Amino acid sequence: MTHSAAELADYLEAKLTGDSTALVSGIANPEDAGPEDLIYAEKRQGTRAQQSRALCVLSTAEVPGKTTLAVANPKLAFAKAAAWLSPEERPAAAIHPTAVVAPSAKVAKTATLGAYVVVQDDAVIGDGTVIDPFCFVGNATHIGSKCRLHPHVTVYAGAKLGNGVEVHSGSVIGGDGFGYVFGEGKQWKFPQCGTVAIEDDVEIGCNTAIDRGSLGETRIGRGAKIDNLVQVAHNVQIGEHSIVVSQTGISGSTRLGKRVVVAGQAGFGDHATVEDDAIIGGQAGILPGKVIRAGQVVWGTPARPLQKFKEQHAWFGRLPELARRVKALEDRADK
Amino acid sequence: MTHSAAELADYLEAKLTGDSTALVSGIANPEDAGPEDLIYAEKRQGTRAQQSRALCVLSTAEVPGKTTLAVANPKLAFAKAAAWLSPEERPAAAIHPTAVVAPSAKVAKTATLGAYVVVQDDAVIGDGTVIDPFCFVGNATHIGSKCRLHPHVTVYAGAKLGNGVEVHSGSVIGGDGFGYVFGEGKQWKFPQCGTVAIEDDVEIGCNTAIDRGSLGETRIGRGAKIDNLVQVAHNVQIGEHSIVVSQTGISGSTRLGKRVVVAGQAGFGDHATVEDDAIIGGQAGILPGKVIRAGQVVWGTPARPLQKFKEQHAWFGRLPELARRVKALEDRADK
């Protein structure tokens, strides 16, 4: 869709300087942009913006020679503008003739099922939801409206997805949790008959696994975003608008609060608690049962407050020097 | 299935006190239980159990007001009771009309093939095995009896699965191992033409990858349990009843003994050896060629005995203090 700079400024509540009739029809990097592409510039990126062919720039302050839409947070405004300029393309509502849909399933008339989709007994699929090829939607699952399941998503029986949920290829929702009790010479499987609930507007990346609860429920809170190859174990609770980066693993019954940010490859033991707005560094390891307080930033294994980790780690780097100094003191004392 | 407390006590060899005619028809958490749900209580969980609506409790000692089934290990008894009360539901034996089965494949009459299953030449599928939609069963694979392959499992040509094997969605059995030799300006692929054998009663989680041997064999021993997103490289051997938690990676030719427990995100270099009953901590890193002795508990990267790691790590946390003490000694010596 093409809009004028004035319309865009209006939508973003931005302060416009320059040519209010300049047209914007897409988004791009400054380096790749054509005249009608919107770009954005963070502080100190003014030169990149100036050298771009783009006519319109989102920035905190006026960029010389450009039509500037000044906002407090250019990256946020850019994300909003992108969604406005390029609404997601969705295939027309239709059920592909190869889809295998159980007679007892309830599929909304405005939903789309791609080639080779399997929908099993009593599943419910809401308005405007798009299910891409090779998705498996198990018995008695509920999938809300305006969801998108990309190719090769598996939803085990009984899982519940809210509205506006997007799941990328290869992810598995509702697999059995991993729990065994050793006895009489073998591993007995602990029952894995709980449920999994994915709330509205959650996005889940590729090849991620989110297990059902063992007896209770696994729950991903509204607006949370989960990256590729993440492991979410049975009975985990992730709070609203939290972010979990790739290859993180969260063990059973651990709870993350709201707006928590977890960097890549972090690992959580079971029954840990992370309070609201905490930040967990990459590769950090949170011990079982540990509590991370609201707003804390932690790093390392076992994880500790970032400042403490940095101070300790600086001395780790100076250990050979420290050891030499101890040796020197010993030599002096021995004299 | 509904049983009386007396029948259940008999099956579990538990000591019954209270109402032997109380009925049990399911399992639950104490908080979610109805009267006919069986619950279990570990030590110090007596209050949770007492407050439950459940009539019957598995516990080590009598719970006041409840029909108690006293056993040495309530969690183990609960797992056994769950399997007894709620046997897994399996679809009726049938081959879905959309399944593509090679004429030379041998599929048992009591097996079930779901929609869009592909079974290639000379594959063998045993009695009572259930293959869910979108599974790929390659040439000359052998899958035993009473196995379950959940949707989207891939079994590469030549892989062998024993009886009672369960594989969850997205896992890949028998992919090529990862081995290259650099020469003449490029990576030459080392041949990956070995085999993979999964023994009886193994369970494999979601999105896990188990590679075939390069020349020899990859083998997962009887009763071993492997979680989601685990990497098992070429020629790895995992012993009977071992447990490998999510996101662990095991490099080529490494051998794990029997009843080994590996916590999440651990990493093993190639040609390492872990003897029986050893325990590997979360995120631990085992160096190539390393030997972990029977029954040892190790942690850290490079992994070392847990007690040693804890002692060393406590001093890591006190490094800034130690450095100050060295500085103080230097100041005194300089006076």
Added chain:
Amino acid sequence: MTHSAAELADYLEAKLTGDSTALVSGIANPEDAGPEDLIYAEKRQGTRAQQSRALCVLSTAEVPGKTTLAVANPKLAFAKAAAWLSPEERPAAAIHPTAVVAPSAKVAKTATLGAYVVVQDDAVIGDGTVIDPFCFVGNATHIGSKCRLHPHVTVYAGAKLGNGVEVHSGSVIGGDGFGYVFGEGKQWKFPQCGTVAIEDDVEIGCNTAIDRGSLGETRIGRGAKIDNLVQVAHNVQIGEHSIVVSQTGISGSTRLGKRVVVAGQAGFGDHATVEDDAIIGGQAGILPGKVIRAGQVVWGTPARPLQKFKEQHAWFGRLPELARRVKALEDRADK
């Protein structure tokens, strides 16, 4: 294919001693080899080779009692010989009747599409390429010639694969990158409308995820090899002939040079740079923005030169002793 030792020596430019008419028809481990299997022996593996039933041995020096093909790098010669003796078997060119191919897609006549393959609008598939069952090939993708996509590969719209690319089961090429901007109480998705390019002769393992660029491009260079369960984020660049071992995660916009080797479970922050021929140790963590110089070998989190890490880590192991020595100095000073 069966060849004489003389023919093989000729192909490998090896120095032959022994029976030049000995036949070679396969490859094997020394322990499993039959008379016609070629084996190889590294230094100090002469005994293994001598005890083998194989008649012909690749080695650096003559192995007594065997027909020896002497070469500088026996493992490399073995890999070359394997490819020569056992060329990959490919199914005959055909489009399975269950494949769903958009009319606007261009599929070469010599390509093979297996059962239940979906090829969407304007996709291009080149000569001799084999697409196995359940692969999804999205809109406007380009897949070159002589590629192999194993079962259950997903290629999102717009992705480009060169010639000779092999992708193993469960991998996803071109998923959305992971980027959000928090504002107005929710996470706004940063646009993920870039592209992904996989150059010639790249091999990608099982269940790996390679995201498209957010605005620009993600690129995997010619001949690079990527293992199972690897995460490659938006806008990452991986140089030619680099090796990335299993479960490694590479964050957005990070660049790896040529012939870089990354061991398993390593993690890279965003916007890091790894120059040519560097080696990254297993589980190492590279901080955002960090530069690893050409040829450097690094380990640890945060990663540092291997020798430095080893020296520091040796003192970590001796920390309890160092602390005791400081205490002894304090006691002496207090006297």
